[in-house]
Amino acid sequence: MYRRTLMMIRADRLTKHFRTLRRKDGVLGTLTSLFSRHYELKEAVRDVSFELQAGELVGYIGPNGAGKSTTIKMLTGILVPSSGDCVVNGIVPWLDRRNNGKHIGVVFGQRTQLYWDLPLIESFALLRAIYSIPQDVYTRNLAEFSELLNLDEFIRTPVRQLSLGQRMRGDFAAAMLHNPKVVFLDEPTIGLDVVAKESIRGFIGRTNRERGTTFILTTHDLNDVEKLCERIILIDRGQKLYDGSIDAIKRRFGRNRILTAEIDGYCADCDIEMAGAKLLSQNGNRISFEFDRESVRADELIVALAKQYELKDVTVTEPALETIIRQIYISGLSPDPLLEGALP
C-alpha cells in the first residue's frame, strides 16, 4: 500500500539557555539573599535535531530536568530558541504563534485548561468560540470523545468536583476539539490510577490510528511509551542520546536476560560456573541468574543448570524498557556511540 508521508515537525539544532537564580537556606541565608543574589547560566537544550512524519506517535523521554519541557515549549511557540530552528506543520511556531495555535493541541498533565467553577461542557463551549470550531465538527467531535472517554457521566459536573482521572479525560477532549494536526502531551498520565491510564492510552492510540493525529508524548511513565509508541527520542542533560525504535534500543542495550529457575529440593548455596552468567538472587528454592544474550545462550545455561539440579520450572525474561533506560542514564554514556547506527 502506498502511503505518502508528510513532514510534520522538523527540529534543527534547537538550543535554549536560561539564567537561573541560586537560593540559599536558613535564617542567615534568608537575610543575605535580601541583598545579593547569584545567577548561573544553564543550557537546558543543546543542539537537538529530529524529524517527525505526519501520523507518528513518538515518546520524548528523559529524566527530570533533561530539557523535555523546554523542547516542547519551543515547538509550541511558547519559547523562542537561543539558536537553531524548527518548523511545525509548515509554520515556525514563535514567528507565527497564533496561526500555529490553530493546528496544535497541548495537554499539560499538571495544569488544566478547564474552568474550575464551571461544568465541563462550558469549558468546551468557550473553546469552541476560541478556535472557531464549526458546529458540525464540534458536535461530531464531542459525540466521539464522549463515547471514547465516557464524558457523559460527568460533563455537567463542575470541574472542581471531578476526580483527577475524569479531569484529565476532560482535558484530552478539550485539547482535541478543534481537530489539531499535532498534539503535545506533557506528562499526561501523571498521578492517574491504572484504569484512568488505560482509558487515556486507548484514546491516544485510537485517535492516532483513526485520525492520523501526530503525537509527541513526554512522560516519566515508560509504560505509556512502551504501550503506545514505536519510536522514542531519548534526551538527557539537554542533549539527544537516542532516536529510534524501541525494539532497536532493546536489541542494542537490553542484551542481558534474567533466568529464574525453581529447583526441586533444597540447596544452600546454589550457583553455577559459567562465563557471562552470574547469580542475581536466591529466594528459597527460586534462583535467578543474569546473563549476556551475546555470550551465553539460554539453552546452554538451562542445560548446565539441569546437570546440577532438578529443575521444576524455568522462565526467561527480557528487561523492561525502564530498566534499559535507567541503565543508560546511570552509565552516563556519551551520546555519540549510542547514536551511531541507532537510527533505523
Next chain:
Amino acid sequence: MASRYVAAYRQFWRLNTLTLLEYKANFFIWFAFTIVYHGIAVATIWIMMSRFPSMNGWRWQEVFFLYALYMVGHTLNNTFFFTIGEVPDHIREGRFDRFLVRPLDPLFQVLSQPGQIWPDEFAIALVFFAFAQGAVHLQWTAAGALLLVFAGLGGALIDFAVQLFVATLSFWVIRMDALRWVVMSLENDFTRYPLSIYNKAVRIMLAYVFPFAFMNYFPATTLLHKTSQAGYTVNPMLGWLTLAVGAVWFSAAYLFWRAGVNRYQGTGS
C-alpha cells in the same frame, strides 16, 4: 478573525454569569463588602472633616464627590479589566503558557478569563455618585454630562493602563504582589484628596507620571468651578483631557506589555 474574538468574549460574559449563579451567597457577601468598604472610606472623610471642615477650600461634600468620581472610573475598569491582576499568578503557576498556544492574543485571553465578574461594583459606584452629585448640588448641563462620560471612560482606561504596566513588570520580577499593592495604595489613597494639598513633586507625579489626577481631580475642578483654590490654579481645559490621557497611557502600557511577552518567550521565567 474578529468574529473569533467577539464569540469568545460573548462566551466569557455568559460564563461569568454562570459562575456568579454558582456562588450566589458569596456574591451577596462581596456586594455587601463593597458597600462597607467604600462606606468606611467616605465615613473616614466625614469624621475627619467634621473636625477640619476645610481642605484647601474643599468642603467634605466636595471631597466625597472627588471620591465618587474616582470610584466610577475605577469600578468600570474593575468590571472589564479586573483579571489583569492575575498575570503574576498566571506566570508563577505556569498558566501563561496556555495563552501562548491558543490562536488569540494573550492579553485578550487574560482579560477574558471567566470568574465571578459582574458590574455590581460599578452599579454601587453610580449610586455613590448620585448621592455625591446631590451633596454638591451639581449643575447639570450637556457639556457637563459629556465631561463626566469622558471622565468615566478615560478614568477606567488610565486605571487599566497603570495596572497593565504593573502586571507587565511581573515578566521580570516574579513576586509582584507587594509592588502592585503599593501602586494601588498610591492610587486609592492619593486620589481621595484635592491635588492642591500636595507639594509640586507629587502634583507632577499624579498628573503626568501616574496620571490618576485625570480620573477625578481635574474633571471635578472643572465641574465644580474649583479651578483656583488656596493659591493653586488649574487650567479648566485639563478636565476634558481624561480620555486622551487614558488613550496615550494605554498605548504606552501596551507596548511595554508586548516587550514583556517577548521577554517571557525568551526566558520562560
Next chain:
Amino acid sequence: MAYGAYLEFAKRAFSREGTYRPQVFTHIASVLLRVFLLSTLWTALYRNNGMQAGIPLHAMITYATLALLLDLIYGVNGAYVVREKIREGSIAIDLMRPISVPLYVFADTIGQTAFAALQIVPALALSLLLVHVDAPQSALHFGVFLVSVGLGFIVNFALDMMMATVTFWTMEIFGVQLMVQFMTSLLSGALVPLYFFPQGVLQRLALSSPFAAIYNAPLSIYIGKVGDDGLLPMLGFQLIWAVVFGLAAFVLWRAGERRVVIQGG
C-alpha cells in the same frame, strides 16, 4: 508538651517570612508613601483649620506615622492560616498532633511578627527623613507604650483568631472577615484618632469599644494624650479586653474543634 516546640514554631515562621525580598522592600516603601501622604494631609487640614481636640500637628503626625508602623506588626494576621487549614481540611491532621493549635498559631504569629518588627527599624529611620516624629516623653512612657502595644497585639490576634475560627461553621465568611477588618481599622483609631470622632455618644462609644485597645490606647499614650494618672487605667482597659477577647477566642475555638471531632470536618 514542652514550650520549646512553640519557640521552634516561632523561629521557623521568622525564617519563612524572609524568603521574599521584594515584599520586604515594598512593604517599607508603601509605609513611607503613606507616612508622606498622611503628613501632607494633616498639615493641610491643620493649616486650614487650626488645632483640634488638643492634639497639636506634630503630635498628630507622630500618631499617624506610628499607626502605620504598628500596622506592620498588627497586619501580620497569622490566624489566616487557620482559615486555609479548615478550608482544605488539613486542620484534622493538626488536631491529632500533641500540640495546642491556637498556641501553635500564636507562636507562628509571634515569629512572623518578629520579622515584621525588624522592618520597623528601617521604616522608622526612613520615615524620619520625611517627617518629624516626637521622641517618647520619658523612658517610663516608652515602657508603658511598649506594654500597651503588647496588649493591643493580643486583642488584635484574638480578634483575627475568632474571625478565622468562624470558618469551622461557614466557609463563605471571607468577605465578612474583611468587612470586620475594615471596620476595625476605623474604630481602632488606625485611620483617624478617636478623639476626632464627633463629640457625644459616637466618640464615647468609640473610645470604650474593644477596638480602641488596639491602636488608640498605645498611640494616645505615646503622644501624651493620656496623663500620668491615666496610664494605669488605660493599661487596665486594654488588659480587660485582652482577657475577654482571649477567652472568647479560646471558647469559640473549643466549640469549633468539637464540631470537627463530632462531624468529621
